[in-house]
Amino acid sequence: MSRIVMTGMPAAGHVNPSLPLVHELVRHGIQVVYYSTEQFRGAIERTGAQFKAYPPGTITAHDIAEATRSGSAVRVVVRGLASTEILLPFLQAELRADPPDAVAHDSNAIWGHMAAKSLGLPTISFMTTMLVGTDAFRSQTAREWLQFLKAAVRDMPAAVAARQRVVRRFGKNLFPPRPAFPTLGDVTLFPIPRWLQRPDSRIDERCHYIGATIDPETRESGLDAELAAHVDGPEPLVLVSLGTLHSGTDDFFRTCFAVLADLPARVLLAVGSHTDPARLGPAPANTLVRASVPQLEVLRRTAVFVTHGGMNSALEGLANGVPLVVVPQQFEQLLIGRSIAERGAGVVLRHNLSNRPVPPAELRAAVARTLTDPSRRAAAKALADTVGEGGGAPAGVRAIKELLVATG
Template identity: 65%
Template structure:
């Protein structure tokens, strides 16, 4: 759509507030949608932590930062590493005690036409309920149901329960404090997280979502909002050398929230050292490379890297299977070796492997180390079996069919028009 085809300002240009979950995997899928909305004349105010100010403003939104030391990427990552999803919920509830009053005070003088919120940002949903405005949920992954959980082994069930139980008391206590302070009528209705809205946008393909009674006519699957255009960066010289080498490139990354163990990265050393390939090992900010020992000659270690830029040149992607990483790999036509760290990632991995585009190693879900021999075999299979790359290319080619950011913006703009008319 060119600029001359944009709708005139009017009901469709109503003010929208976006309440974000301050983690890259949650913010990144929302930005192309917000960019498209602002391009259409919608006035978007985006609330998140200061780390994301530049990218939010680059999307054309007005940035509003959360109060210092309330909630940021490091807090969510720490909760994920130390207690999984249950501890993350406790941390979210703790932050809600500060973020809800902050949000209500900020919006008191200028109430928006609607509040959009990340499906885990409880304070956004509660602010909308307090102000009596319509809600838009951004659901950045699939919704897990009973059918998805039936595929867990008994050992995986035991480990997931074992991980969750220590965080339950803190989560219950935090919920009681929030309900007591702000009232039960504002708290999201059961079953709680992830939360739907009057309109719910899923920036994921419809085929990734299994049958679930919570999926109804208010839910819109628009496919991923990934843009592969305009990202030609200039990597530092050592990384550029690895990216431009003649051998196939293997990228290993467990995402921004799930820190791989020293044992896993050493297994990568052992498994991949002898392969005629270049290896880029992304270990995150919480692993000290000195603890891992000397890397093999074919391996470069980095705390982080420009993932999409690297994936464009990658032959095999060893990933935890988070939704963003999985979709970015497929968008670039890269076969995946999936090492899920939690149940949601296993569900994503199974969908991908069922369609022939990857191999899954489930060991971490039952608290077992990934054997170097099995990791090597999985990577070699992904390198040499052309059917995996063919399937990844086919899946990647289909990712734009549901419209992505444009379809999401159209659904939101239509919703805003209706919300404005019924005020």
């Protein structure tokens, strides 16, 4: 029996799309050992994979969220490099004791890639979004560029120092070539449709765009009585969620209270674990506030999805034929939102990228029009048929099997 070790990035947007692939590998008789944090043990074990925990104090979803909310992608890199100093020796010892046939790793979990390279093992990179080239940054406004550079420059010295520490300790030959984040593998799987990828010179025959990997069996489900009554009411449902890493500000959610209260719709706010609903004040009669919701189950009942535009959320919305109002928190999410808007299935409110609040009138207008414009719903339903193009998890398994055969 073939055996694969998966080294994950412990964040819902990275773990969730990997689970259908892991489930499919197990169904094909391939043993999978998945390294992550205790937060994701249950979800991983439901796929039939063996869960193994990262050492305490290395990296958690909370660490990634805190770095992400700083506004600088460079700070996430710093956190990843610091984790590599602990996780790489840990994984090398684990893999030497029981060598797998290949190492699969999240494209940002460079510790997995480096451990595999140090032991001469094939690598499978799992890339949860598209490649972003330097040409894409030309679509940023001057104000957005200034905001991006202010955050990046602040954290750049720490990133350079962290990279130097890793290279000095483990050797330059193990460190992935620039740009190290994301790290590609002998096979790289993209669980996205090909139409979302802009042209990029790094794309070659090792890159497989397998389409969205969405499997309700691998996800938490079930609506309690209050939530079920709200989402199954007679009016259309507007779901507002800015993801598990970004969440949203109190002011943004209060704006939602103010401008969506009199719409002929029910509103569900998923505010994340960092927002205390009590701080927001009384919710309007048509609005229910929750820290989190079973997103796949709720999206099946949703008319409009107000989202940050993370790849996982965007594809889950489109897979259910739901038009999007995208409020990007990072440049990559702007690109995702624009690609969807260009196809008529959404609208983008990009103010947060230049550290400006979304104007209440624009948020209301975007939601109201998306509720009433049948063309946006039709466009989203048309895209629903494309998000799985590429074969999904079974196509990913085929690519992995071909690698295992080729590497003996």
